[in-house]
Amino acid sequence: xxxxxxxxxxxxxxxxxxxxxxxxxxxxxxxxxxxxxxxxxxxxxxxxxxxxxxxxxxxxxxxxxxxxxxxxxxxxxxxxxxxxxxxxxxxxxxxxxxxxxxxxxxxxxxxxxxxxxxxxxxxxxxxxxxxxxxxxxxxxxxxxxxxxxxxxxxxxxxxxxxxxxxxxxxxxxxxxxxxxxxxxxxxxxxxxxxxxxxxxxxxxxxxxxxxxxxxxxxxxxxxxxxxxxxxxxxxxxxxxxxxxxxxxxxxxxxxxxxxxxxxxxxxxxxxxxxxxxxxxxxxxxxxxxxxxxxxxxxxxxxxxxxxxxxxxxxxxxxxxxxxxxxxxxxxxxxxxxxxxxxxxxxxxxxxxxxxxxxxxxxxxxxxxxxxxxxxxxxxxxxxxxxxxxxxxxxxxxxxxxxxxxxxxxxxxxxxxxxxxxx
Amino acid sequence: xxxxxxxxxxxxxxxxxxxxxxxxxxxxxxxxxxxxxxxxxxxxxxxxxxxxxxxxxxxxxxxxxxxxxxxxxxxxxxxxxxxxxxxxxxxxxxxxxxxxxxxxxxxxxxxxxxxxxxxxxxxxxxxxxxxxxxxxxxxxxxxxxxxxxxxxxxxxxxxxxxxxxxxxxxxxxxxxxxxxxxxxxxxxxxxxxxxxxxxxxxxxxxxxxxxxxxxxxxxxxxxxxxxxxxxxxxxxxxxxxxxxxxxxxxxxxxxxxxxxxxxxxxxxxxxxxxxxxxxxxxxxxxxxxxxxxxxxxxxxxxxxxxxxxxxxxxxxxxxxxxxxxxxxxxxxxxxxxxxxxxxxxxxxxxxxxxxxxxxxxxxxxxxxxxxxxxxxxxxxxxxxxxxxxxxxxxxxxxxxxxxxxxxxxxxxxxxxxxxxxx
Numbered sequence: 015x016x017x018x019x020x021x022x023x024x025x026x027x028x029x030x031x032x033x034x035x036x037x038x039x040x041x042x043x044x045x046x047x048x049x050x051x052x053x054x055x056x057x058x059x060x061x062x063x064x065x066x067x068x069x070x071x072x073x074x075x076x077x078x079x080x081x082x083x084x085x086x087x088x089x090x091x092x093x094x095x096x097x098x099x100x101x102x103x104x105x106x107x108x109x110x111x112x113x114x115x116x117x118x119x120x121x122x123x124x125x126x127x128x129x130x131x132x133x134x135x136x137x138x139x140x141x142x143x144x145x146x147x148x149x150x151x152x153x154x155x156x157x158x159x160x161x162x163x164x165x166x167x168x169x170x171x172x173x174x175x176x177x178x179x180x181x182x183x184x185x186x187x188x189x190x191x192x193x194x195x196x197x198x199x200x201x202x203x204x205x206x207x208x209x210x211x212x213x214x215x216x217x218x219x220x221x222x223x224x225x226x227x228x229x230x231x232x233x234x235x236x237x238x239x240x241x242x243x244x245x246x247x248x249x250x251x252x253x254x255x256x257x258x259x260x261x262x263x264x265x266x267x268x269x270x271x272x273x274x275x276x277x278x279x280x281x282x283x284x285x286x287x288x289x290x291x292x293x294x295x296x297x298x299x300x301x302x303x304x305x306x307x308x309x310x311x312x313x314x315x316x317x318x319x320x321x322x323x324x325x326x327x328x329x330x331x332x333x334x335x336x337x338x339x340x341x342x343x344x345x346x347x348x349x350x351x352x353x354x355x356x357x358x359x360x361x362x363x364x365x366x367x368x369x370x371x372x373x374x375x376x377x378x379x380x381x382x383x384x385x386x387x388x389x390x391x392x393x394x395x396x397x398x399x400x401x402x403x404x405x406x407x408x409x410x411x412x413x414x415x416x417x418x419x420x421x422x423x424x425x426x427x428x429x430x431x432x433x434x435x436x
Numbered sequence: 437x438x439x440x441x442x443x444x445x446x447x448x449x450x451x452x453x454x455x456x457x458x459x460x461x462x463x464x465x466x467x468x469x470x471x472x473x474x475x476x477x478x479x480x481x482x483x484x485x486x487x488x489x490x491x492x493x494x495x496x497x498x499x500x501x502x503x504x505x506x507x508x509x510x511x512x513x514x515x516x517x518x519x520x521x522x523x524x525x526x527x528x529x530x531x532x533x534x535x536x537x538x539x540x541x542x543x544x545x546x547x548x549x550x551x552x553x554x555x556x557x558x559x560x561x562x563x564x565x566x567x568x569x570x571x572x573x574x575x576x577x578x579x580x581x582x583x584x585x586x587x588x589x590x591x592x593x594x595x596x597x598x599x600x601x602x603x604x605x606x607x608x609x610x611x612x613x614x615x616x617x618x619x620x621x622x623x624x625x626x627x628x629x630x631x632x633x634x635x636x637x638x639x640x641x642x643x644x645x646x647x648x649x650x651x652x653x654x655x656x657x658x659x660x661x662x663x664x665x666x667x668x669x670x671x672x673x674x675x676x677x678x679x680x681x682x683x684x685x686x687x688x689x690x691x692x693x694x695x696x697x698x699x700x701x702x703x704x705x706x707x708x709x710x711x712x713x714x715x716x717x718x719x720x721x722x723x724x725x726x727x728x729x730x731x732x733x734x735x736x737x738x739x740x741x742x743x744x745x746x747x748x749x750x751x752x753x754x755x756x757x758x759x760x761x762x763x764x765x766x767x768x769x770x771x772x773x774x775x776x777x778x779x780x781x782x783x784x785x786x787x788x789x790x791x792x793x794x795x796x797x798x799x800x801x802x803x804x805x806x807x808x809x810x811x812x813x814x815x816x817x818x819x820x821x822x823x824x825x826x827x828x829x830x831x832x833x834x835x836x837x838x839x840x841x842x843x844x845x846x847x848x849x850x851x852x853x854x855x856x857x858x
Contacts, residue, residue, distance in 0.1 A: 037775070040801065041798070041799060120820065122818070122819075122820055126809060126813065126818075128819055128820070133801055135831055135832070136831060214655075218831050218832075219831070219832060233636075233659055234659055237655055237656055239661060239662075239830065239831075239832045240661075241832075257854070260854040263854065263856055264854065264856060266856075267856035267857055268856075271856070271857055353459070371851075375849045376463070377463060379462065379555055379847060380847060381847060381848065382847065382848040382849075382850060383847060383848070383849055383850065384850045384852060385850065385851050385852055386851075386852040386853055386854055386855075387548060387850055387852025387853075387854070387855045387856075388855065388856045388857050390856070390857040391548065391850065391852075391855065391857055392848070396544070396857065397544075397550055397848065398542065398544055398550070408661065409557055409558060409640050409641070409661075409845045410557070410640075410641060410661045410663075410832060410833040410845065411832045411833040412846075413845055413846055413847060413848075414846075414847070414848050423831045423832065423835055424834075424835055424836075425801060425802060425803060425804065425805060425835060425836070426803065426804040426805070426814070426819065426835075426836050427797045427804075427805055428804060428805065428806045428807065428809055428813065429793075429807050429808075430806060430807055430808040430809025430813075431808055431809075432679070432682040432685065432686065432808055432809070433808075433809045433810065433813065434685055434686060434688075434689035434690075434693070434809075434810045434812070435689055435693055435810050435812040435813055435818065
């Protein structure tokens with residue numbers, strides 16, 4: 015109990031300081047913010063030794079705890095990875111500052127001039143797992159967009175994140191911005207997340223980035239608005255009018271180029287009129303790349319070696335070299351399947367038919383809908399938005415890649431000359 | 437317990453039907469939606485007798501329950517008010533359909549064309565109190581923006597709302613759109629609200645519009661994103677460089693033109709250099725209009741008959757003919773007061789000084805910030821956005837008046853020609 019009260023006090027203190035720092039940061043010039051980002055990048059390079067030392071402690075604990083080699087790899091910092099973090103900050107410097115942009119302005123009949131201006135959201139609580147580079151990306155994006163950030167990383171990376179947070183805070187201090195703009199919760203007590211989610215007086219937005227259970231926990235318990243980065247059950251539909259060579263290239267890219275990410279394809283839908291021509295070649299390419307195929311009955315008539323897909327398969331984000339395949343009789347059946355089983359993340363059609371392409375774009379309601387391109391393109395860099403803090407699966411505020419603009423909100427600014435309301 | 441299970445089944449059924457109807461509505465043409473709105477307007481006029489009859493039952497119950505005359509007035513339907521509801525729908529017909537608008541589109545170096553298109557949010561849960569005309573406004577805005585809506589009105593208006601919902605559903609049916617696009621929860625069981633807030637599989641957004649306790653209940657219990665219409669503690673700051681005649685006109689309008697609404701002024705801040713000249717005249721005008729003034733110590737030296745303002749006064753949304761007044765020594769003190777005690781709703785400065793005006797616009801972070809105009813202008817109609825479903829005090833998704841555009845979200849549409857990610 016005493017611990018909880020202590021933790022509560024610590025978190026409220028962090029949140030209050032974030033609120034105060036955020037108000038100062040919101041007024042900072044682009045020049046000042048960019049200077050802070052450059053100092054952060056320089057310090058990461060200069061303190062490489064210290065960062066590797068801190069990381070070493072996490073790695074030792076991870077090995078003792080028997081973490082998988084994949085997890086240990088994600089946790090590992092190297093000189094090269096630290097340099098990449100610094101370069102990432104320098105990329106953010108180059109992006110235009112969204113704060114202060116007046117998106118539109120108009121004049122009313124009574125002479126009022128009304129403008130819609132971008133302002134920072136305020137204080138952002140960021141809850142994430144493992145990779146320490148995410149700490150730097152998130153801090154950099156928030157500083158540039160004028161938001162204070164409270165970081166709550168995974169306990170397995172606590173030493174790495176602490177060292178990084180120290181370096182960032184020192185750089186902020188040297189730049190003349192408040193150190194409290196970027197704060198890390200150093201307690202690894204699980205209760206800290208629950209407490210954080212109730213601090214709606216001081217925190218304006220919670221972004222959880224991690225596994226489904228973490229995201230669900232946050233959504234169910236937060237009194238603060240949440241922008242989720244939930245699952246991606248992404249589809250490619252190969253239409254009867256597809257260029258089948260293009261379809262195979264796109265499917266291979268969507269499945270195997272990086273299977274562990276949210277915009278990778280999980281389910282392939284194929285029109286029955288081209289299934290017999292398309293699937294055998296795809297089988298060779300996919301199995302050649304180590305992909306396991308689980309098909310519907312019609313698929314297995316064409317690919318008898320394929321495993322049988324169950325109802326669960328259509329609802330599963332494998333994040334792995336597994337692909338479920340369904341043969342459909344029409345584009346409507348394909349769209350119905352996507353609507354029923356998909357997660358409205360990234361879905362693609364391959365077709366040379368104009369009407370089919372337009373219908374798919376119109377009727378599939380996902381954060382990004384593609385014609386003749388890989389679902390893997392649903393990404394802030396690929397869309398040309400610059401860096402991203404994640405890909406929103408929310409319908410509110412922003413959908414898809416969340417970059418600097420999406421880290422702002424708006425206010426109306428109104429220039430009058432004595433107008434009153436009648 | 438049996439009741440709860442029954443209620444639960446009813447609500448899930450309503451929500452599932454809303455989801456299915458919403459999907460069809462999302463694809464409906466502007467013409468079809470406008471036709472439905474016109475049928476709704478015509479039917480309201482044609483069924484005036486039935487509407488008045490339903491309303492009569494609510495009014496009888498209200499009188500027996502001893503509701504205040506103000507509440508009874510808000511509940512009352514008349515021929516004129518029904519005509520106004522029909523005209524409101526016809527105004528919505530005239531507004532441009534936001535759905536399908538491609539807000540921007542660009543081409544990437546790899547040839548991908550990426551567009552950001554407006555789509556409906558989906559299913560909206562609207563929880564509100566008393567006035568039956570809100571039922572029609574909300575239904576009209578949601579139909580036009582392609583969203584299904586589940587209405588949960590106050591129990592005191594249940595008969596009026598039921599009759600209105602029947603008329604709307606019948607009109608939707610005649611237009612060829614699903615009747616389930618607009619559904620009313622007919623149970624007045626308070627548990628219904630709590631259950632509704634957990635149906636995150638079917639409902640995309642909850643909009644509560646009512647008193648603070650209702651809004652707080654919703655925010656604390658909803659697992660669905662909420663856009664609040666919370667309190668407006670609005671300020672007018674009369675700067676030392678104000679045109680004092682203009683300042684008085686603006687203050688009077690902001691306080692007395694309609695004191696019971698969220699964008700009315702609650703606190704006046706006056707620069708000490710003009711307080712002695714400005715306040716006595718304002719006292720006469722305000723008290724002449726029936727306004728009670730509660731002042732800080734400095735105010736009461738100038739206005740000895742004013743009551744003393746307590747700390748609580750600065751944090752109170754009176755929604756009444758009461759005004760708290762504070763004399764400040766600088767614009768910084770004014771901005772600090774607004775930041776500390778305000779609710780970031782609508783705040784105004786009166787000044788002829790360019791630098792002061794710009795500083796106030798820059799540093800006051802409210803949904804609308806005004807120079808030389810009444811805070812009462814923070815309104816969808818006044819801003820030229822057309823009708824509004826409310827004024828958002830959220831920082832996420834939309835801030836300020838929430839009209840048709842704010843009832844949409846976006847999706848990326850991507851036109852490719854075989855691109856894959858490297």
